[in-house]
Amino acid sequence: MADVRTVSATELMERHRGLLRGDGTELALVDAREPTEFTQRHLLYAANLPLSHVGLEVAARIPRRSAPVVVCDAGGGEAAAVALELTVLGYTDTTVLDGGIDAWAAAGGELYSGINVPSKLFGELVEAHFGTPHVSSTELAGWLAEGRDLAVVDSRTRREFNRMSIPTGRSCPGGELVRRVGDLIGEGTTVVVNCAGRTRSIMGAQSLRSAGLERVVALKDGTMGWELAGLQLEHGRDEQVPEPDAEGREQALVAAAAVAERCGVRTIDRAQLDGWLADVTRTTYFMDVRTPEEFAAGHLPEATGAPGGQLVQATDEYLVTRGARVVLADHDGIGATMSASWLIQMGWDAWVLEPGWLASAGGQDLVAGGNDAAEAALRSRQPPLPYDPEDAEVARAAMQGYLDWEIALPDQYARDDLVEFRFC
Incomplete structure (x- = not known):
């Protein structure tokens, strides 16, 4: 273990501040403990x-092996x-936080509990x-009983929707909302x-509102x-919001373009993407934000x-190297643009691959199949949300x-001078 280099908590804090200043550096911060310990602090x-x-x-989570990696524990x-395993795998700039997370706290740094905290904190601030x-x-139950003109859309994954859903709801994962809901x-x-x-x-409702829809609300506490209100959920349903017709898709394209203009979402072509992916001096994440079924097809x-909504919901799982570029792709740019707009507000250098890449590939450059193994590993690390024990x-x-924990996250944000979001 003597070969492992260390970094002090104060030096790591300064590197965080450099990222906030946009000094061109990168940093992948890894916690090596088991999930149950990680979620505590x-x-x-x-x-x-x-x-x-x-x-x-x-390899997927920290794709550039020369990126600076700091590993911590308790x-x-x-x-x-x-750190030693990373070195064996070819990572050339790996250090360990001296004194672990307790040294970080002793130096005045905040420690957080839970999972996907950067994204959940961001949602509360949004x-x-x-x-x-x-x-x-209770208000929504009353609206449903009155027969009010409603469209209840569930922004989770289809798997989650199938497990439990609000009566009359339909599945529409967050990255698809702006494309599909207009119809x-x-x-x-x-x-x-x-x-x-x-x-x-919150993020789904605000995406629609940012895209120009006004009669949109979030269901408080989902x-x-x-369940806490004593109401009954439905189980086993698979109703989905369908793909839009031509008029609905055109309206969604216009709405996404307005968001891109407001938030500074830029596009690149395939040649520029290839150049970035070949660049050994800076990390580029390339994410296909279409549905899992579309991704698996090619x-x-x-x-x-x-998938777009999941990417924004779990940036710490998908985008480990802060300071990296992020390029998003889908077939028409709508979902990619909406996801990129949120990533930009979270401080990421996010771009969209020009629509048309799917057709230009002609099937010859595409591969089929999903990333089920990686997704299963990711899920196995996350404690289940508190749904229905016996x-x-x-x-x-x-x-x-x-719910109380999530609502309280902005209080920690107010004390943490190493976090900054910029809204557009």
Whole structure:
């Protein structure tokens, strides 16, 4: 273990500040502990990567092997083991946080609990900044009983929707909302966006509002809030919001273009992407944000499947190297633009691959199949959200605790001078 280089907490803090200043550096921060320990307390931008997952995941999560990597733990020795494994795999700039996360806290740094914290914190700040309106579960139940003109859309994955859903809801993962929802609504329709808790409801609703739809609200606290209100969820449904017709797609393109103009979303062509991917001096993540089914049917071999809403929801899982470039692709640029707009506001250098790449590839450059192994490994590391253990009272307490935790994240943000978001 003597070969492992170390970095002090104060030096790591200064490197964080350099990232905020946009000094052109990169940093991949890895927490080497097991998930149950990681979720109790960790650095905000740390990505959980225990030793048992390094071989399967690191190439996709930290693609440039010369990128600076700092590994941390809580004094149990896991960081040194992961750092040595990374060195064996060819990573050339790997160090360990001296004193671990306790040294970080002693130097005045914040420690956070939970999973996907950067994205969940951002969602809470989005709601506060934009004033994203919401409706409570009891209010929505009343609206449904009245027969009000509603479109309830669930911004989670199809798998999550199938497990539990709000009555009358339809599945529309967050990255697809702006493309598809326009065809659902008439002049008096109110769109209600829900997820399991808070973040994807807020982000989905605000995406639609930023794209020009006004009668859009988030379901406060999602399916958890529905259960806590004593209301019954439905199970086993698979109703989806369909692809838009030509008019709906054209409206979505116009809306996405307006968002791109406002947030500074830029496009690149295939040649420029190839050049960036070949650049050994800077990391470029290339993410295909189409649905898992579309990705599996055919994608560019360099791409990682990262459905748009899930990418924004879990940046710490997909985008480990801060300071990297991020290029997003889909077939018409709508979902890629919306996802890029949020990543830019989170501080990422995000771009969109010019639409038309799928047709120009002509099928010859595409490969089929998903990234099921990596996704399964990612899911296995995340503790399940507090849905339905056998004891109903324990479940209710866990759900309320989860919601209270997320709502409290902005209080930590206010104390943390190493975090900055820029809204557009």
